[in-house]
Amino acid sequence: MWIQRLDASHALDYRAMTLEACDRHPQAFTSSVRERSAMPLSWWESRLTGKLDVVFGAFDEDRLAGIAGLAFEPREKARHKATLFGMYVSADVRQRGLGYQLVQAVLAEARSHPHLRLVKLTVTAGNDAAFNLYRRCGFVQFGLEPMAVRVGEQYFDKIHMWREL
Structure with a gap:
């Protein structure tokens, strides 16, 4: 298993x-x-090659088994922040450390940008596995957004977390 930056x-x-x-x-x-x-394929390609997002993949043999991205802020006053997004590991390869490796790859990328000072993220309240992973990686909770996501008639809160670089 290995982690690499994804491209088009x-x-x-x-x-x-x-x-x-x-x-x-x-x-x-x-x-x-x-x-x-x-979304057309060109949108997916541009997400992997654009200047505002970096996406990493975890590979199990030659198969993409996990993903996580880092989004940079384009606005001048917010360029010191980046957002970890789209974290997911396939169920059949969980509990092998891929999530941890993906978060570490995102943090290493963030550290390679001298102007960045912090990485933030959101995690659905009740997703204890993800919440605990982020805590192990140094993230701390700073807020809770009630009713952040609606699926059908059900609402889910989002925990806001951050980590200084």
Whole structure:
């Protein structure tokens, strides 16, 4: 198993993994399967090659098995912050440390940008595995957003976390 930055050649696999994540855990992601599946392949390619996002993949043999991204703030007064987004590890390879490795890759990327001072993220309240992973990686909770995501008629809160670099 290894971690690497994804590029345009990974767009189809990245799309498939994101759609899997949104389908299996709709409460964990703000985007829906319907919204994301409507995006053309060029959108997925640009997400992997643009200047505002960096996406890492965890590979099990030659198969993409996990993903996590880092989004940079374009606004001048917020450029010291970045956001960890889209964290997902396939169920069949969980408990092997891939999530931890993905978060570490995101943090290493963040540290390589001297102007960055912190990384923030949100995690769905009740997702104890993800919350505990982020805590092990040095993130601390700073807030709770009630009713942050609606899936059908059900609402889910989001825990806001941050970590200084």
